[in-house]
Structure formats: C-alpha cells, structure tokens
Amino acid sequence: EDQVTQSPEALRLQEGESSSLNCSYTVSGLRGLFWYRQDPGKGPEFLFTLYSAGEEKEKERLKATLTKKESFLHITAPKPEDSATYLCAVRPARQLTFGSGTQLTVLP
Amino acid sequence: DAGITQSPRHKVTETGTPVTLRCHQTENHRYMYWYRQDPGHGLRLIHYSYGVKDTDKGEVSDGYSVSRSKTEDFLLTLESATSSQTSVYFCAISESERTWTSGRQRTDTQYFGPGTRLTVL
Known part of the structure; x- marks a missing residue:
C-alpha cells in the first residue's frame, strides 16, 4: 500500500x-x-516537483531534496510569513497520495 | 493563482438533502479533480475527470457523483448528504496527467482552488 508520512506534525521556529x-x-x-504550501482557509499552493533521487529545487528560502525513500524541505532563515502547513504528495501508478502535512509556525 | 473558482465557498445543510458543489476553471485544462480534506487524513481524491463526460472514481467515491458537461465546469454532487461528509472540498486541475520529458514519464502538476467548507448537520 502506498504511504506518505510527514514529520514533525508541527514545528515552531524562531525567525532566522x-x-x-x-x-x-x-x-x-x-x-x-510534490510539495505544496497551504495557508489557513486556502487551497494548497504548488511549490516544487521532484522526480529523481538526487534532484534538488530551490525557491527563495526553500530547498527541496529527494532520495529513494524520503524528501526534505529545508527552510533557511525563515520569516514569519513562511508560517503555513506544508504538504507532501507522491504519485505512484494511479493518483496523488498526500501526507497529513507539517504545520510550521515561525515566531518573530 | 491558477484560474480556478469554487462555489459556494461555505455551505451548511441538513442530513439527507442533496448538495452540489461547482468548480470552474479558465485555464482550459483537460483534467479536473475533487478532493476532500479532513484532519488526520490529508487530501483524498473523490473523483476526477479526464475530459468532457469522462470521469473516474478516486479513493473515497462512495456517496458522491460528478458530472462534466463542459471543459470549464466540474460538479460534485452529494445525493443525500450525511454528517460524515462534513469536510473541506477542493477542486484541482492539471493540463494533462503525464508528460514526457527527456524520455521519462512525468506526472503533471495539479493546481488547487480555494476550497468549499461544507457542514452537514
């Protein structure tokens, strides 16, 4: 059975x-x-797609990496506006399977 | 934002009543999807469409039906709403299901609408 597990469920960081x-x-x-960002009361917003182990993508303070078993979303020097829930989804044969998300809070 | 709108944005209804949610896109994308999002379950696919009048079931299709008579509109119907269908519903679109890049099959990106919060009392 296809499974996606995101951790931690919640993360609180200080700005920077x-x-x-x-x-x-x-x-x-x-x-x-796939990585998405979701703000409260809004739909998921697309961030990155990764296809092969070793692939990396960057956007502003975010960098996504992929291995054969996991992906990491690295957040460098985060700001309060980076606070959101980050969703990961994988596509096996048929349809997207989503994880439950990590709720990130960045405190000023 | 991708040109996707959902209506209504909020709805409260009673058990046993029919409910129809609408997704409208201005991107002329072939694929459209309906998901529901519940705490602890993430996003789960209900139904999807790969063209006008072409639809298929997703992971949690029981109790739901869909219709697509025009490229731009995808309707989700709850024939007789139940409390277990209280959820946030999202529509998504993609230009295709898969593309070929550098000789490899790649999954096309799905873009999501703003969501409809449905409460069934």
Missing part, C-alpha cells in the same frame, strides 16, 4: 532559525513527489 521538514514515502514506482 533554519530547519528541515521530512516526507517519507513507500510507493511502487515513484512518478513524482
């Missing part, structure tokens, strides 16, 4: 305190790993 979010997956044949 770098950290990483984890997305572990077990799927039969990965055809893409």
Whole structure:
C-alpha cells in the first residue's frame, strides 16, 4: 500500500532559525513527489516537483531534496510569513497520495 | 493563482438533502479533480475527470457523483448528504496527467482552488 508520512506534525521556529521538514514515502514506482504550501482557509499552493533521487529545487528560502525513500524541505532563515502547513504528495501508478502535512509556525 | 473558482465557498445543510458543489476553471485544462480534506487524513481524491463526460472514481467515491458537461465546469454532487461528509472540498486541475520529458514519464502538476467548507448537520 502506498504511504506518505510527514514529520514533525508541527514545528515552531524562531525567525532566522533554519530547519528541515521530512516526507517519507513507500510507493511502487515513484512518478513524482510534490510539495505544496497551504495557508489557513486556502487551497494548497504548488511549490516544487521532484522526480529523481538526487534532484534538488530551490525557491527563495526553500530547498527541496529527494532520495529513494524520503524528501526534505529545508527552510533557511525563515520569516514569519513562511508560517503555513506544508504538504507532501507522491504519485505512484494511479493518483496523488498526500501526507497529513507539517504545520510550521515561525515566531518573530 | 491558477484560474480556478469554487462555489459556494461555505455551505451548511441538513442530513439527507442533496448538495452540489461547482468548480470552474479558465485555464482550459483537460483534467479536473475533487478532493476532500479532513484532519488526520490529508487530501483524498473523490473523483476526477479526464475530459468532457469522462470521469473516474478516486479513493473515497462512495456517496458522491460528478458530472462534466463542459471543459470549464466540474460538479460534485452529494445525493443525500450525511454528517460524515462534513469536510473541506477542493477542486484541482492539471493540463494533462503525464508528460514526457527527456524520455521519462512525468506526472503533471495539479493546481488547487480555494476550497468549499461544507457542514452537514
């Protein structure tokens, strides 16, 4: 059975305190790993897609990496506006499977 | 934001009543999806459409039906709403399901709408 597990469930950081979010997956044949950001009361906003182990993508203070078993979302020197829930999703054979998300709070 | 709107944005209804949620896109994308989001479960696929009048079931399709008579509109219907269908519903779109890049099959990105919060009393 395809599974996606995100950790931690919640993370509180001080502004400027770098950290990483984890997305572990077990799927039969990965055809893409997606990261989304979701603000309260809004729909998920697309951030990155990764397809192959070793691939990395960056956007502002965010950097996503991928191995054969997990993906990390690294947040460098976060700001309060980075506070959101970050969702990971994987695409095995048929449809996207989402994790439950990591709720990130960045305190000023 | 991708050109996706959902209506209504909020709805409160009673058990046993029919409910229809609408998703409208201005991107002319072929694929459209309905998800529900519940605490502890993440986003789960209800139904999806791969073209006008072409639909298929997702992971949690029981109690839901869909219709797509135009490229831009995808309707989700709860024939007889139950309290277990209280949730936030999201529509998503993608240009295709898969693309080919550098000789490898890649999954196309899905873009999400703003959501509809449905409460069934």
